[in-house]
Amino acid sequence: MTLQELLPKLFPAGNTVTVTDNIVSGEGRTASGAVSVIGTTNGTRLGIRELLALSRLFINVLRNHPGQPILMLVDNNGQKMALEDELLGLNQYIAHLVKLQDLARRNGHQVAALVYGNSIAGGFIAFGLCAGDTYALPDSNTSVMILPAIARVTKLPLEYLEELSKTVSVFAPGVKNFFLTGGLREVWDGNLNDCMDKSFCRDQSADTRDQLGAERGGRPEAAKIIREIMNA
């Protein structure tokens, strides 16, 4: 779904969202008040420039709109893979943005991320997986690495991986597979405005994705081991 199709569905009452250099920002109106919208579009790769711009948007909401819910609209093709960005410490720029999302939640903002396009590798961690809750549209795409690349790195035949990906969710790209690991709270279908409203009523104080993964069967061990070590 394109951003232009998405926004009216999320905010039937209207929005002031604009796009500058693939960075999405503005407010959406809902029955319960204004929602800050921070996002990216056109599958932009997240480099230092994009990460700083997104971070500035978070700081602005934290400073000027205390408590306002934040909806992150996610569409990226991963982190930027460029020498200049790595040279200057891209990891730190990503971590900085991640901490702002986390601090926003701690400071009383509801922070929900919605993957409406792509979300890949470092881009998904930078912008999506570190929100209070992460959601996705059914036709969106989440992946760490595409199968041909996995085949190259693991030296396994692509046909084998393709066959395996039909039954083993833990490595295969796609929203359905990622949902099973517990990484997505829900896949939003139907009335997106309702979905969003409902998400902003959730208690985001605990990370329960390990339990979701256990319930859904995508991560059979994680929750058990976490508990074991906590109680050891």
Next chain:
Amino acid sequence: MNLQNIGCNYLEASARKRLEGILDPGSFRELCPPTEKRISPHLHYFDIPVAFDDGVVTGEGTLDGKTVAVIAQEGRFMGGAIGEVHSAKIVGLLRRCLAKKPDAVLFLFDSGGVRLQEANAGELGVAEIIRAILDVRAAGIRVFGLVGGSCGAYGGAGIITGCCDALAVSEEGRIGVSGPEVIETNMGVEVFDSRDRALVWRTFGGKNRYLQGQVRELVEDSMESFRQAAIRLLSLKPDYSLDQLEAEQKQLEERAEKFAGCRDAVDVWRKLGYPSPENIPSLTVAELKSEGGAK
């Protein structure tokens, strides 16, 4: 030069050996030890051998008498890659800290990032680790990262380093998101030759990360240097606040602006004011620090 100076190096020590060397002697207690055999439930699909600790050692001990929770990744098992069990052990230990309230957490990084055979679980695991680290920091417990293993801290691990309170890194230690081969593939070998080791280390290595302000302690590659640096880090005050993140924003914006267009660490170091930046790779840590005073 004599034998004593060779010391016990950190780079090639195993994860358990590093913990032995960093912590107070005899104080380490492993949680979820290898005898539990919590092995990866996924690797068998790929016909890959498992490890009894899934490539990470977790536990508790003391450092200079202070209680610390510790995580040490084993870079030699699958490049320290983060999979389901690996990340769950780390998350479990971090969550345990909320109840046990140690003085600090030490995270000994040695990882190329997400384990591709368990890509989804690993990716989510990284996010859970970040969340748990920030929970711990929000509770006033400091989290320090040590980077000096052969795999450095790349991908998700590189991002996690940026979520710690402070880092101690040897010049052999590397931090980044995309690895050298990925940069070469994306930009062409004429821009970045991933087999040029000197270039790789000057880009990702501890010295550059220290000089650009990402790393608090640059240390020589020895167990004792890392231990002493970790002890020094213990005196830092916890701070995870909007003010601190705004200061970081300013710092990162200044860096981006000041070094815009730099394509080699030598250009960065020249702009930092070092008179002979091309000599920096051959300086010892002590020489570099005195050079910094002289610049």
Next chain:
Amino acid sequence: MEHLEYRMEAPDGKTVAVKPFSLVGVVASANLEVMLEIVPSEKACVFLIDTAAKGFEASWQAVVRDFMDRWKPAGLKVSINDNAASPSVVSLRLDQAYEALTGE
């Protein structure tokens, strides 16, 4: 992967351990990890081997037999994750693990 199991008994075997378990080696390429645990009140030693190199049953058996001859241990549970190590590396790791377990 191939799973192999052996159960062997050394005549007059005896093991005095100084710690509950020992672990040596890392599952890296051409390397392996060997974990030794004491099973009190057992005479026989059990070897549980998971190896990435298929079809080397004969070498494994020879290496394990020589280990039993060399040390004459008792009541050991030996767990091995192997990433195609050579028999000499396997043999070295077994010795290292046994020396670590018994403090020899």
Next chain:
Amino acid sequence: MNADHKATERRCRLERGAAFSDGKFVTPEKMTALLETVIECGDIVCVEGDNQKQADFLSECLAEMNPAKVNHLHMVLSTISLGSQLDIFEKGIADLVDFSFSGPQGARMARMAATGKVKIGNIHTYLELYSRYFTDLCPDVACIAAEMADREGNLYTGENTEDTPVIAEATAFKSGLVIAQVNKIVDKVPRVDIPAGWVDYICGSPRPFHLEPLFTRNPAEVTEIMILMAMMTMKGIYAKYLPRSLNHGVGFNTAAIELLLPTYGEELGLKGRACLHWLLNPHPTMIPAIESGFVKTIYTVGSEIGMRDYINTKPDIFPIGPDGSMRSNRAFGQMCGHYATDMFIGASLQIDPQGNSSTATADRIAGFGGAPNFGCDPRGRRHCSPAWLLAGKESYEGTGAPPRGRRLVVQIVETFHGKMEPTFVESLDAWELQKKAGFELPPIMVYGDDITHLVTEEGIANLLLCRTPEEREQAVRGVAGYTPMGLARDRQAVENLRDRGIIQRAEDLGIRKNQATRDLLAARNIKDLVRWSDGLYNPPAKFRNW
């Protein structure tokens, strides 16, 4: 009778060449044309290809010659390591070769030999080939490489002198032409390594001659198995025989010994009693032993990249001239290795039950290099030393032979190498290669009866003490580990050999496996070597991780 034919011919060649040179000096663009003019069909042409230094530019020019003009050349080369050296054959310019070593081009060499593109005269050891330069294989034209030339044509070959003196002397004193490529043309050379009078043409090469860091072994890659083998060797052989002079091969197994000298060697009391005089390229892994005072002298057959500054501060140890820089000489080095060392220790790819060893495989023609001259008993040796006498005593005592000495020739190998390739085999691939390539003899590197000791991770076999072929075979099988050849041992016979001390295991030598850790290495990585050298060793970028 007229005996000045070659000298007359030489004058004709020089007259023809004058059209392409300015006195002795030739520009790079004109070099191929010059070579086409001065070289005649059927000439014996030597291209300097040393272990390290390569006359690569001249070799490329040779390969660019027009085969219609110049053909049927007979090449003599000590080392074939560049593609261009074989291109000369591929293009039909040359068809016959006599050489010593072709490791880096071994596979292509085998293919070209099989299709008839290359006809192999003989494969030599270095000393043999040099000797033939002075007897029946005198070069008509020699292409050599030097660091600098002065305006008169004197050459400075510096630390990488290697083969140049032998080639230049053999050629210049048999009316041949000597053509040099140099990295730099200067007003004054630091010293004259080759006098101008021996040199006919000089070309400032468009780029410095090719040089490989062949002798740099990164301590980071030394494994615990190598350390265990090194410990057994040091305790079971070095401490027993106390060899005063020795040569180490270039592999990791011997690098491990070098790195253990300051630690385990010190503990064994070797310092000052053994390993005093060495014949070696300057291995960087020798730095800790040198700094710890183990080493009195090192004579070098060549240099090593990055070692120059370190070497030049140590004139007591290395052969440093009055100008302050080192000179190496492969011919003299090979001579030292043959006559003046108590011990040679190196590795091999395959060993058979009689102890014969070879690096040949069925699809590679790799040659011999210097190993056969080092890996044998020099029967012409007459001077005595304790190690030589003890080895001789063990070898000949009770056999009725008069008392004599013997050099220690030690093979140190893991029972498996590479991807689980057994080192110990029932039959060497050399036999198969002989059949395929039509050699008169199988290319055996070191004959079994020249080997005195075999060291593997399983133990040491002292072949000197074996008195029958059957004993010898069981001694070899008894250290061959879990290879099929090793498993085919007679277990009882091997235990008997062990009782007699012919086979020694680590435990027989009092070595615990847990001692064999990398903590025992005096340097664990390249940076440690730089530290040991006080910053004087300057490793190439590919060995750095800083």
